[in-house]
Amino acid sequence: MQDTILRLDDDRWEAAPGDAPAPGYEAAVERGQVLWFPNLRFEFLPDEQRLLDPAVGDAKAKNISLRADGDQLRGAGPDPRDRDALKALVLRWRRQAMALADRLFPHYRGRAKIGNASFRPYAVEGRQRSWRQDDSRLHVDAFPSNPSRGQRLLRVFTNVNPHGQPRVWRVGEPFEDFARRHVERIPRPLPGSAWALDTLGITKRRRSEYDHYMLQLHDRAKADLAWQRDSPQLTVEFAPGQTWVVFSDQVLHAVMSGQFMLEMTILLQPEDLATPQTSPLHVLQRLTGRALL
Numbered sequence: 001m002q003d004t005i006l007r008l009d010d011d012r013w014e015a016a017p018g019d020a021p022a023p024g025y026e027a028a029v030e031r032g033q034v035l036w037f038p039n040l041r042f043e044f045l046p047d048e049q050r051l052l053d054p055a056v057g058d059a060k061a062k063n064i065s066l067r068a069d070g071d072q073l074r075g076a077g078p079d080p081r082d083r084d085a086l087k088a089l090v091l092r093w094r095r096q097a098m099a100l101a102d103r104l105f106p107h108y109r110g111r112a113k114i115g116n117a118s119f120r121p122y123a124v125e126g127r128q129r130s131w132r133q134d135d136s137r138l139h140v141d142a143f144p145s146n147p148s149r150g151q152r153l154l155r156v157f158t159n160v161n162p163h164g165q166p167r168v169w170r171v172g173e174p175f176e177d178f179a180r181r182h183v184e185r186i187p188r189p190l191p192g193s194a195w196a197l198d199t200l201g202i203t204k205r206r207r208s209e210y211d212h213y214m215l216q217l218h219d220r221a222k223a224d225l226a227w228q229r230d231s232p233q234l235t236v237e238f239a240p241g242q243t244w245v246v247f248s249d250q251v252l253h254a255v256m257s258g259q260f261m262l263e264m265t266i267l268l269q270p271e272d273l274a275t276p277q278t279s280p281l282h283v284l285q286r287l288t289g290r291a292l293l
Contacts, residue, residue, distance in 0.1 A: 004033055004171055004234060004251075011039040013096040015103045026107045026274035029154070032174055034236070034246045035104070041241035042096065042158045042262060048089050052162050052260055054121045056082045063263075065118040066090040075118075090117050090262075097156040097264035104245070111272035115153070115265030123259040135255045137222040138172045138233065140280070141248040142214035147207040148249065150281040150293055152273070154266040158243040161260040166237040172221075172252030173232040176283050179217060183287045186216045210292035213284050214249070221252065228254075250280050 006028050015022070029035055044052070057064050061075030064086055073090070076083045094117040102109055124136070131137070141153055159167045172178065194207040221227070235256075238244055246253070270279045285292050 005036050005236060006033045007036050007038065009039055010037055011041075013040070013042075013103075014099040022103050022106065024104070024106050024274075026105050029105075029245060029247060030273055030275045030278045032247070032251050032278075034171060034244055034251060036236075036238070037243040037245075038239070039241075040100075040158070040243040042093060042160060042243070044089070044160065048085060049162070051082065051085060051089060051119075052121070052160070054123075054259075056086060057121050059122075063118040063120040063122070064090070065116050066094065068114045068116055086119065090119055093117060093119070093158075093262045094264055097262075098266070100156060100243075101154070101245075101266055107274045108266075108268060108272060111268060112154070113267040115267045117264045118262070120261045120263065121259070124255050124257050131222055132219060134222060137228055138170060138231070138252045138254045139218050139221050140175065140214065140250065140252055142211070142218040144215060145202065146204050147211040148214070149205070149208045150210055150270045150279070152247055152268040152270065152279060153249040154245070154268060155248045156243065156245050156264040156266070157238070158262045159238050159240050159258065159260070160262055161240040161258065164240060165258060165260075166239050167258035167261055168256040169236045169238065170254040170256060171234045171236055172254075175250045175252065175280060176287075178221070178231075178252060179280075179283060179287060182217060182220050183213065183284065186213055186220075188212075208293050210281055210284060213288075213292065214280065 025035060056077055058075050058077055064073070064075040066073055066087065071091070073083060073087045076086050094114065097117070098114065101112060142148070189207070189209060189212040197203045198206040270276050270281045273279055276282055281292065
């Protein structure tokens with residue numbers, strides 16, 4: 001499990017003039033490694049320090065997010081000055097996270113698409129959620145109302161906690177090992193179910209059979225408390241000022257504790273990868289023996 005975490009000593013978001021090209025870490029992140037940058041810090045501007053307070057958000061929302069479609073800010077509190085400052089903060093974070101991805105992953109240039117970016121000011125501990133929404137249980141990311149149809153979720157995280165508190169994760173076994181335990185017991189979707197969910201507006205677009213399997217894997221992981229306890233896993237503490245990058249639809253992960261984090265989602269199609277055969281889509285197609293899109 002120790003080789004799941006790949007330490008990189010980069011300390012800059014963007015390439016400096018004269019820098020040698022990055023070696024390209026696509027293969028590492030695509031095979032399920034977590035890229036860990038212990039020296040890559042996102043700096044808050046002096047006037048932004050006041051935003052390190054849960055009171056700037058709407059407590060009913062999970063986070064304060066900037067939507068990729070139209071740059072709409074969601075989850076912020078009612079104060080217009082705070083809303084403007086939060087939007088500027090998350091926009092600057094998004095630019096830096098995208099610059100990092102552009103430098104690290106030359107194969108993705110021109111292919112990567114901007115997803116949502118978020119500031120998460122709330123403590124992980126103490127949030128009351130259903131078992132399906134409990135992210136302290138190991139899981140892969142899959143969303144009931146937003147089918148991915150094989151689209152990859154590359155995520156950049158940075159811990160901006162001002163009080164020295166780490167962001168504590170558990171990281172689980174390789175995706176293929178996990179999927180192999182369950183895939184034969186997952187029934188195929190009911191005929192017409194994807195059409196009905198789409199027609200009724202329950203999903204944003206039609207689910208593929210791939211989405212069906214990913215949702216089943218997400219739920220089966222979270223429901224199996226014995227597996228949560230006994231499966232191969234590693235606990236990782238990301239200290240304030242540290243950044244990490246991971247395909248969250250592939251790496252089994254659980255968030256155990258922490259407060260104040262920035263997150264950026266970068267979207268890629270399976271064919272955009274350097275090694276498409278390692279993607280969850282290709283793994284599940286290989287295990288089921290059929291096309292899932």
